[in-house]
Amino acid sequence: MNRGQGRADRYGFRELELHFALISGQAGACPGPDRPDASVTGPEEGPRDALAERIAQLGQRLGAPELAPPGAEVVERNLQTDDLLALSRAELVGAIELGHIYPVFQPQISARHGGIVGLEVLARWSDKGCEHAPDKFVESMAGHGVETLLMDHFLCACARVQARFPRYHGRFSLNVNPRTAAAVDFIPVLLRASMSHGLDIARVVLELTEQTRLGCEGEARLLENLNALSNRGMVISQDDFGAGYASLQALGLLPFKQVKIDKTMLHRARHAERARRLLSLSMELARSLELQTVAEGVESDDDMALARSLGADLLQGFAISAPVPLERLGELAL
Ligand code: C2E
Ligand code: CA
Ligand code: CA
Numbered sequence: 509m510n511r512g513q514g515r516a517d518r519y520g521f522r523e524l525e526l527h528f529a530l531i532s533g534q535a536g537a538c539p540g541p542d543r544p545d546a547s548v549t550g551p552e553e554g555p556r557d558a559l560a561e562r563i564a565q566l567g568q569r570l571g572a573p574e575l576a577p578p579g580a581e582v583v584e585r586n587l588q589t590d591d592l593l594a595l596s597r598a599e600l601v602g603a604i605e606l607g608h609i610y611p612v613f614q615p616q617i618s619a620r621h622g623g624i625v626g627l628e629v630l631a632r633w634s635d636k637g638c639e640h641a642p643d644k645f646v647e648s649m650a651g652h653g654v655e656t657l658l659m660d661h662f663l664c665a666c667a668r669v670q671a672r673f674p675r676y677h678g679r680f681s682l683n684v685n686p687r688t689a690a691a692v693d694f695i696p697v698l699l700r701a702s703m704s705h706g707l708d709i710a711r712v713v714l715e716l717t718e719q720t721r722l723g724c725e726g727e728a729r730l731l732e733n734l735n736a737l738s739n740r741g742m743v744i745s746q747d748d749f750g751a752g753y754a755s756l757q758a759l760g761l762l763p764f765k766q767v768k769i770d771k772t773m774l775h776r777a778r779h780a781e782r783a784r785r786l787l788s789l790s791m792e793l794a795r796s797l798e799l800q801t802v803a804e805g806v807e808s809d810d811d812m813a814l815a816r817s818l819g820a821d822l823l824q825g826f827a828i829s830a831p832v833p834l835e836r837l838g839e840l841a842l
Contacts, residue, residue, distance in 0.1 A: 587635050592644045597652040600645075604658050609633050609645075611665045612831035615840055616681070616802060616824040619816045624842060626713065626822060627669070628681040629662050630831050646717075650685035656694060659684065660701040663712070665834060667705035669842075672834075676842040681713035683747065689714070690722055690730035695737065710741030713766065716758075717747050731762060738763040745802075749773075750790055759797065767794045771805020771825070774815060784814075791818045 587595075595603075603609045609631055616626035633640035649655045659682055666680040688694065702709045714737065722730060734744050743765045746758065751770035759767070769790055776783035794801045803815035806825030815823055829840060 587633075587640065589644050592633075592640060593648055595645070595648055597654060600649060600652055600654045601657065603633065604654065604661055608635065609658065609661075610833070611662050612833050613669070613837060614824060614831035615829050616678075616822045617828055619803075619820050619823050624676070624840060625678040626681055626824075627666075627678065627837075628683075628715070628824065628831070629666065630683070631658065631662075632833075646683070646685065650687050653688075653691070655685060655688040656691070656697045656701075659688075659698065663698075663701045663707055664705045666712075667707045669834060669837060670707060670711075673837065673842040679711050679713050679743065680707070681715050681745065683715045683717050685717055686720055686722060686730055687726070689716065689733055690726045691733075692729065694733050698737070699740075708741075709737070710743075713743040713745050715745045715747040715768065716762070716764075718752055734763050738765070743800075746799075749794075750786070759793075759799075764797075764799055766800040766802060768802040768804055768824075769794075769820070774803055774805050774811055775807075777814060778810065787814075788818050791820065795819060 600609075611629045612632050613627040613629060615624045616628060617623060618625045631642040631646060633642070633645055646655070649658055662682055663680075666682075669676070669680070699709065702712065714734075716734075738744050744763050745766035745768055746762070746764045747768050748770040749759075749767045750773040758764075769787065773783065773787045773790065777787040791801055800821045801819065802822040802824060803811075803818075803820035804824045806812050806815060806823045806827045808827055811825065812823060812827055832839065
């Protein structure tokens, strides 16, 4: 069976129909300006109606499994990194809708009691039996304005986890590029998605990935959007703190409740006293701002002991579990 088709089945046809309706603007509860990513349309795709038509055709074809779904030949073609970066908006939408891009879940445990209190949702792209790492395509997603569509699918997957593991009361962490989080329609799309999938927004953590410069207007909208979501109970998290562009300034400005210390900090601290002090100070800084801390990249018992001794609240990494697909979550005894 085509792997994408299998995933489409797992998500359920009702949900797929809803996605098609949402992105084609046909859903009753989806008036024009609230459509996912309506504000950012790829320049090369032509009018929105053409895309809607392609997606509608995709939906019709999905109902007939003997036909190869359109898009499959486009996305399943042994993509190289350069191809991934050059994909068009329609191709990315096709890959999401067909389930070629799908979520895996990595547990986060409490440093205090060891129980699983969170699951980070990470994207994977399956292409002719080969898996592409997300950093090769998430940038294009944000650039083409299709990241909220991916988040909609991921929220749907989280709701399925919730239904399958009712005893799991932890959170679900979704990554988002600040450009996407600053979009005009980000809040309505996200709220509608969590409502339609029956997922309490207070169980969602939004991990803000790289801090790209957005310009004054974009930064103001990002602040406004994150404040609004935080007021509704969503946890806003600063990802990759201590690496790249995750800045101190952002920590002071945005309504973060959690900070994820970049894994390179922990890894350097294994061997270098200076790096260890930096890690320790970062934890202290987070604590003084009353932020929950997550140590990621925990790869060994030593890493775990170090992160705990420095006061990390949550631990995540290969020593605990690699990211796993939904069907293997049972192995984690959620
Ligand atoms: P991230 O958010 O910092 O995610 C953690 C990355 O570290 C993941 O890589 C995970 O598989 C990897 N990892 C987990 N435990 C360990 C460990 O013990 N040691 C080491 N060395 N690595 C570990 P992955 O899945 O390849 O994701 C890479 C990045 O791509 C993510 O980094 C995130 O920035 C981005 N990303 C992934 N999925 C999404 C998504 O759905 N949306 C967005 N916007 N970005 C995503
Ligand atoms: Ca992350
Ligand atoms: Ca990270």
